[in-house]
Amino acid sequence: MQRIIKGRQVVNDNWHLLPKETAFEDVPNSDSVIVPANLWLEHGHALTLRDGGLGVWLDSDEEPESIADALEHFQVIAINFPAFTDGRGFSYARLLRERFGYKGELRAIGDVLQDQLFFMQRCGFDAYAIRADRDPETALAGLDDFTVTYQAAADQPQPLFRRRLA
Amino acid sequence: MYVYDEYDQRIVEERVKQFRDQTRRYLAGELSGEEFRPLRLQNGLYIQRYAPMLRVAVPYGLLNTKQVRKLAQIARDYDKGYAHVSTRQNFQFNWPDLEDVPDILAELATVQMHAIQTSGNCIRNTTTDQFAGVAADEIIDPRPWCEIIRQWSTFHPEFAHLPRKFKIAVNGAKRDRAAIEVHDIGLEAVRNEAGELGFRVLVGGGQGRTPYVGAFINEFLPWQHLLTYLEAILRVYNRYGRRDNKFKARIKILVKALGEQVFAEKVEAEWAYLKDGPNTLIEAEIERVSKFFVDPAYETLQDQSDALARLDAEHPGFARWRSRNTFAHKKPGYVAVTLSLKPTGTAPGDITDKQLDAAADLADRYSFGELRTSHTQNIILADVRQDQLFTLWGELREQGFATPNVGLLTDMICCPGGDFCSLANAKSIPVAESIQRRFDDLDYLFDIGEIDLNISGCMNACGHHHVGHIGILGVDKKGEEFYQVSLGGYAGRDASLAKILGPSFAQDDMPDVIEKIIAVYVEQRTEDERFIDTYRRVGIEPFKERVYAKNH
Ligand code: HEM
Numbered sequence: 001m002q003r004i005i006k007g008r009q010v011v012n013d014n015w016h017l018l019p020k021e022t023a024f025e026d027v028p029n030s031d032s033v034i035v036p037a038n039l040w041l042e043h044g045h046a047l048t049l050r051d052g053g054l055g056v057w058l059d060s061d062e063e064p065e066s067i068a069d070a071l072e073h074f075q076v077i078a079i080n081f082p083a084f085t086d087g088r089g090f091s092y093a094r095l096l097r098e099r100f101g102y103k104g105e106l107r108a109i110g111d112v113l114q115d116q117l118f119f120m121q122r123c124g125f126d127a128y129a130i131r132a133d134r135d136p137e138t139a140l141a142g143l144d145d146f147t148v149t150y151q152a153a154a155d156q157p158q159p160l161f162r163r164r165l166a
Numbered sequence: 167m168y169v170y171d172e173y174d175q176r177i178v179e180e181r182v183k184q185f186r187d188q189t190r191r192y193l194a195g196e197l198s199g200e201e202f203r204p205l206r207l208q209n210g211l212y213i214q215r216y217a218p219m220l221r222v223a224v225p226y227g228l229l230n231t232k233q234v235r236k237l238a239q240i241a242r243d244y245d246k247g248y249a250h251v252s253t254r255q256n257f258q259f260n261w262p263d264l265e266d267v268p269d270i271l272a273e274l275a276t277v278q279m280h281a282i283q284t285s286g287n288c289i290r291n292t293t294t295d296q297f298a299g300v301a302a303d304e305i306i307d308p309r310p311w312c313e314i315i316r317q318w319s320t321f322h323p324e325f326a327h328l329p330r331k332f333k334i335a336v337n338g339a340k341r342d343r344a345a346i347e348v349h350d351i352g353l354e355a356v357r358n359e360a361g362e363l364g365f366r367v368l369v370g371g372g373q374g375r376t377p378y379v380g381a382f383i384n385e386f387l388p389w390q391h392l393l394t395y396l397e398a399i400l401r402v403y404n405r406y407g408r409r410d411n412k413f414k415a416r417i418k419i420l421v422k423a424l425g426e427q428v429f430a431e432k433v434e435a436e437w438a439y440l441k442d443g444p445n446t447l448i449e450a451e452i453e454r455v456s457k458f459f460v461d462p463a464y465e466t467l468q469d470q471s472d473a474l475a476r477l478d479a480e481h482p483g484f485a486r487w488r489s490r491n492t493f494a495h496k497k498p499g500y501v502a503v504t505l506s507l508k509p510t511g512t513a514p515g516d517i518t519d520k521q522l523d524a525a526a527d528l529a530d531r532y533s534f535g536e537l538r539t540s541h542t543q544n545i546i547l548a549d550v551r552q553d554q555l556f557t558l559w560g561e562l563r564e565q566g567f568a569t570p571n572v573g574l575l576t577d578m579i580c581c582p583g584g585d586f587c588s589l590a591n592a593k594s595i596p597v598a599e600s601i602q603r604r605f606d607d608l609d610y611l612f613d614i615g616e617i618d619l620n621i622s623g624c625m626n627a628c629g630h631h632h633v634g635h636i637g638i639l640g641v642d643k644k645g646e647e648f649y650q651v652s653l654g655g656y657a658g659r660d661a662s663l664a665k666i667l668g669p670s671f672a673q674d675d676m677p678d679v680i681e682k683i684i685a686v687y688v689e690q691r692t693e694d695e696r697f698i699d700t701y702r703r704v705g706i707e708p709f710k711e712r713v714y715a716k717n718h
């Protein structure tokens with residue numbers, strides 16, 4: 001079982017992340033699974049009839065628009081960061097939260113390290129599967145790098161220039 | 167100039183703490199070199215040929231004297247006693263120790279300075295006209311808008327890891343002194359028929375290995391929508407810019423690939439969602455920020471044209487300097503003065519700790535305690551009284567700031583090149599120097615008149631060679647350093663990119679080559695024609711013929 005950061009603490013996680021090439025027949029019925037987006041797009045209806053929990057994950061070149069009309073089916077949406085420096089997932093997270101109104105767990109997966117966490121949190125992530133070779137307890141500190149932010153984002157609907165007036 | 171409040175100050179202090187910890191983790195082996203790289207780059211720290219290079223942000227080129235004295239102290243305490251003004255108005259230190267960088271940042275934070283986002287694939291320092299606020303041809307003062315963009319872009323969470331670096335420039339005047347057309351985003355202040363303020367928005371300009379002049383995608387963006395529109399552009403770029411090949415990752419490549427029209431439509435579609443949202447700017451914020459850029463306490467003075475003309479007649483050196491290194495001011499009786507950092511024999515843009523202290527003293531005594539840096543790598547005192555100009559000139563000469571060459575051939579833009587930079591194909595500073603030595607005769611230099619000569623040590627184009635009237639590019643030919651020459655670049659309004667003259671030259675030949683090019687100009691020019699005008703009229707052929715004559 002892996003340990004992830006969720007709700008600002010390290011917790012045990014029992015979701016199974018299914019790789020991209022997973023065939024529909026191989027999806028277990030009762031486990032909680034996070035399926036690749038292409039599997040959802042092909043077998044969405046059947047996946048909702050399973051007993052176990054359902055999540056979906058987007059790779060960094062898979063557009064959040066593709067799942068935007070099905071958000072109520074997902075307890076978890078995971079966004080993959082194939083590299084620390086691939087920032088597409090930041091935009092996807094904001095779109096899911098701010099434009100499409102997704103309220104469930106939004107999890108960062110892949111090359112996820114302490115020094116992105118502050119930005120990810122601002123974009124709407126609330127769960128982080130820290131890369132396996134790093135200690136999530138240590139990484140937690142990254143959530144608190146700054147106490148002031150200039151921009152409006154998923155975590156703060158008002159930019160500082162409006163808050164300054166208050 | 168802008169003064170931090172508790173929020174701004176807290177952000178830079180928290181950054182120091184964050185970077186101190188990142189450096190600690192790197193030195194302790196908890197972060198690999200590869201992992202530390204994007205973190206240090208976003209803090210302006212390059213690992214260079216001999217030492218790290220630290221780039222310190224000078225937001226839109228504005229400095230007070232406390233900050234300049236701090237830069238002097240850092241140059242003394244942590245470097246080899248000098249610093250360097252960059253082509254994006256920033257300061258660079260070439261020899262700090264990596265271990266010292268957190269302490270340097272802590273020093274900078276005490277004077278409201280930082281190195282945030284001065285490198286790396288993020289939104290960089292917003293640049294503007296070095297004569298902002300004092301130029302007579304100004305439509306609006308661009309500095310409040312630059313500051314608003316600075317705050318919006320600082321640690322913007324969504325755009326922390328863009329496909330590539332991103333540079334924004336703002337022009338508030340009729341003439342474009344900020345080279346906005348070769349920036350990722352160029353903003354130009356305009357008024358509509360009702361007299362309301364807005365911005366013309368250009369995207370996709372850039373230098374580097376595939377240079378482009380950008381395209382205007384919006385002719386009038388009302389000021390309220392500036393940030394939401396920028397956010398829309400950046401979001402489109404963040405999502406669709408190429409990440410598979412760093413040489414094709416700039417926004418200019420995306421704009422070219424999609425076509426301006428389609429790119430503009432994508433931005434409009436994204437903007438439709440963001441428009442009128444909370445990032446919409448409000449009058450109160452513009453007022454708050456603009457208050458920091460009101461005029462200093464100018465006195466009511468008369469222009470001193472007659473007195474200065476008399477001084478010119480008595481002191482030809484003064485006349486010469488005044489004709490090149492001063493710039494007309496919007497207020498009668500005042501003038502803006504450029505301190506040339508291009509004397510022959512020093513690397514263009516270099517300035518010693520003593521000179522920094524001296525420049526700060528001069529600014530306190532002559533120019534309301536403020537200085538500016540320019541993208542042509544000089545320093546400006548923007549608010550000098552004309553009746554003090556002559557005494558100031560005397561003091562500038564003592565400090566080595568009075569080389570009368572602003573805008574002339576020897577006022578070159580030049581990158582650090584092979585002497586410092588690990589990416590270089592060739593050295594650039596020695597080429598600059600050999601050309602400066604060849605054109606040491608001031609009469610000839612003045613006769614040649616205005617010309618931009620820009621030198622880069624490789625195709626990354628840090629020295630702006632694409633937009634030099636004469637551009638020089640270091641190339642590698644079977645392991646030897648050669649130089650390719652191009653002509654006809656122009657960074658101002660209606661910018662153009664230079665065309666390659668022909669096969670490259672050895673370093674020793676460069677002064678001769680430049681001399682021949684200049685000779686063609688001098689022969690062909692009509693009265694009042696600048697080099698670029700003659701070039702545009704006669705084309706590249708006459709230059710080509712002369713330069714390559716002996717090879718035929
Ligand atoms: C010495 C270490 C330096 C390194 C390793 C370096 C690296 C680079 C690289 C790789 C590029 C090309 C980026 C691209 O096209 O996407 C670039 C562009 C640039 N650099 Fe540097 N640079 C250095 C120093 C400087 C200095 C000292 C200046 C200012 C004098 C400078 C100003 C610029 C500018 C203005 C550009 C072009 C911007 C554009 O493409 O629009 N760089 N640099």
Ligand code: SF4
Pocket residue numbers: 581582583584587588589590591622623624625626627628629
């Ligand atoms: S142009 Fe090339 S050589 Fe010059 S500083 Fe930039 S990367 Fe280095």
